[in-house]
Amino acid sequence: MLEILRHQADNFGPLAGILSELPLWFYAILLFGIVAATTVHEAAHAWVADRLGDPGPRESGRISLNPMRHFDWLGLAIMGVTLIVGFPIGWGKPLKTDPSKYRCGARKGAAMVAAAGPLANLAFAIALSPLIRLILGGAVAPTPVVLAVLLT
Numbered sequence: 181m182l183e184i185l186r187h188q189a190d191n192f193g194p195l196a197g198i199l200s201e202l203p204l205w206f207y208a209i210l211l212f213g214i215v216a217a218t219t220v221h222e223a224a225h226a227w228v229a230d231r232l233g234d235p236g237p238r239e240s241g242r243i244s245l246n247p248m249r250h251f252d253w254l255g256l257a258i259m260g261v262t263l264i265v266g267f268p269i270g271w272g273k274p275l276k277t278d279p280s281k282y283r284c285g286a287r288k289g290a291a292m293v294a295a296a297g298p299l300a301n302l303a304f305a306i307a308l309s310p311l312i313r314l315i316l317g318g319a320v321a322p323t324p325v326v327l328a329v330l331l332t
């Protein structure tokens with residue numbers, strides 16, 4: 181199966197040939213990163229909505245770092261397929277909130293909830309960058325190939 185995926189990566193997208201050059205452990209790190217980033221992103225949306233006064237995320241159990249509470253399996257499958265062709269797109273389970281319950285107003289609260297996910301991803305990336313550098317520093321040089329995969 182892995183050989184089929186590598187063959188597909190050689191034939192499609194801007195990452196053509198790049199994925200087939202990477203060691204197997206890199207795929208494991210990439211998968212862990214996608215799971216962790218999606219979990220932190222969705223939990224941040226839920227946490228901010230809860231802090232603003234909407235009880236829905238807490239009642240549905242979404243204020244959690246358990247990845248199973250946040251994953252949309254179709255979004256994960258699409259992420260896997262689109263990663264192969266070089267343009268990864270995926271999503272987590274949508275968070276249902278009621279903006280009318282936000283203490284700061286519906287419009288301002290919705291903006292804050294929407295911004296929470298991307299800001300959490302940025303903070304997560306900054307916090308983990310020393311660890312990523314340590315893991316990848318000695319084993320994989322920061323070549324344009326590796327940077328293209330990390331930045332995609």
